[in-house]
Amino acid sequence: MSDLSGRTAIVVGASRGLGRGIATALAEAGAPVVAVSRTATTFPEPANGSGAIHPEVADAGEATAPADLIGRHSPEAVVLVAGASPYMRPLQHQTWETFSVNWETDVRIAFHWLREILLTPLRPGSRVVVVSSGAALNNEGSPLSGGYAGAKATQRFITGYAQGEARAAGLDITFTAVLPRFAPQTGVGRPAVAAYAARAGLSVEDFLRHHTPLLTPEIAGASVVELLRAEAATVAPAYVLTGTGLHQLP
Template identity: 70%
Template sequence: MSDLSGRTTIVVGASRGLGHGIATAFAEAGAPVIAVSRTPSEFREPANGAGTIQQEIADASEAPVAGALIDRHEPANVIVVAGANPLMRPLQHHTWESFSANWNTDVKIAFHWLREILLKPLRPGSRVVVVSSGAALAGSPLSGGYAGSKATQRFITGYAQDEAHLAGLDITFTAVLPRITPVTELGRSASRAYAARSGITEEQYSKQMGEPLTAEAAGAAVVELVRAQANTVAPGYLLTSAGLQKLR
């Protein structure tokens, strides 16, 4: 598994933030990468001509997209990162539409992709990583239903692993929960909102959070996880600047 050169990797939500960093890391590790996003993005050339990045412009939340791209590219690894940026405001200032936005995007995307992975199914030895959020553990009172949607992503990843075991499929599913980081658009928005709520500056709030998780570090961590022996992979991990920590 340490050699990713022949293992096509689909990264869903690769145009920005952690998804962009993960797609780049897989290409630099030698994988042919299919970068799925609604909008095109710029990627640097992988070092030493290692892997490649091919962009697929598509809305990952649309039901037919997952099956079509899985059939077209026959991936060995699928990394699901895509989701909506939540509207940051207290509960009473949300509408049901803004509160439920991440249920109708993040959970929907994970559901469609996990379902199609099981139905196809992917080849033996395949790896599936769903990138959720540390908010699934700690909550997020200013982001509506975001934390609950991310917890559900973690749950259904576990359900998919159970179904794979029952069907005798050699596919490893795991969820990765990154801690909030100001290097992403979502993290910057959250940092501003929580700093204002606490009556401190954004810089002070970010300092309280400690060393930020970078897109490059997230990419390296997910590559490391996919390279690990399947029997050592836990159902879920917290991801911080210090790396991956197994969740109980």
Template identity: 70%
Template sequence: MSTGRILSDLSSRTTIVVGASSGLGRGIATAFAEAGAPVVAVARTAAPLAELATATATIQPEVADAGDATVAADLLDRYEPEVVILVAGAGPHMRPLHQQTWETFSVNWHTDVRIAFHWLREALLTPLRPGSRVVVVSSGAAINRNGSPLSGGYAGAKATQRFITGYARDESRRAGLDITVTAVMPTMTPYGDVGRRGVRAYAARGGQTEEEYLKELGDLLTPEIAGSALVDLVRADPATTAPEYLLTAAGLQNLP
């Protein structure tokens, strides 16, 4: 059982959000800032980060490639966060298997998995201070029995993110580091580049309009819902926190 502190007051809990420039990552960064946390927003594109920082005084922008092996160590050393949330990833090439090349098929392995690997590794090596939280935002595709047949290696990469999150959780426990490591798997949503690509591709494959496809999905996960759910997750007692969750429009759901 973890002895980490319950982070009900986030005002002194520096939070790094990797992939904060758009979509769910932007919603998560905004929610933590509104909850009082000092937020370090990391992304490769300067303009949306600057806009985000201008809108919220407690957000510090960091323009960096989170997949670079040196970036995680540098930012963890400089900011000494107690919360790290990994949302960043590449937009998959939306085509069926036979229309992929190995380069397009493997893009999420070389980006999403690489980011999770570097940041989880550094969180353990640094290590983050006892009571810290690391949340890896994977994808609902990781637990979909059919994967994601129009997005190349995306589902497999997201499943690997889920697996290595579990590996990091076990290593934290074995070493007595008291770092709570959680995987979160959002359902498909059009509120982000990856989701928009998916909606467009799967609607076309099914002979539907995007509106028809979205209607079939039902209530949609928004950046605001994602942000609120992760703030609640980080504030929760780690002793009651599940290792992984599905994230839907209704918030965090326990996996069956």
């Protein structure tokens, strides 16, 4: 997929943050992009590429949504970014409903979409990127965000499960998990940065100095374009994504 021109990509969770950056970058690279979000969103016309962005309003967590969108658009790439913003509070101030929100949203979306991608299946040579979180790599998890770290780790696991099932079925589909570190410009990153800075007794500015260079939606977009353009045989099962780009995980 070194040339993305004319290769339809579905970006799930494209209305804001990293998802918006990824959808915009793919369109600039020439891909026709189906931008899936729960609310109507407008996008600028691509400045340099030949791709266009077609918004689709849908609840990506509904069991029927993947079959409908994949069936109508026949994508060659699917990027799953959608998820819930975790409730930023310590364990004892969570309820089960707030603690489990990322299991009920992020994991549910990944499950339904990966299942449908295997059942359809996507055409040979297709690529699937599941955006998890760097929180899944922390030894202590993410103690101020309930079940978030565990849910994100599960997204990485089931991406690997999907790759195994694709190989067993002889499907030429490449599945990859991308785990972003702090992205303070996003709806998920901003409250997380504020909460962990306060817990450390630091200002947000001082806290972020330990995490530079910072990840932005634009960097995420350029990194996913790079990943989709790479030869499938060179793509690793998982990467961490930072302000310096993608870094392969063992």
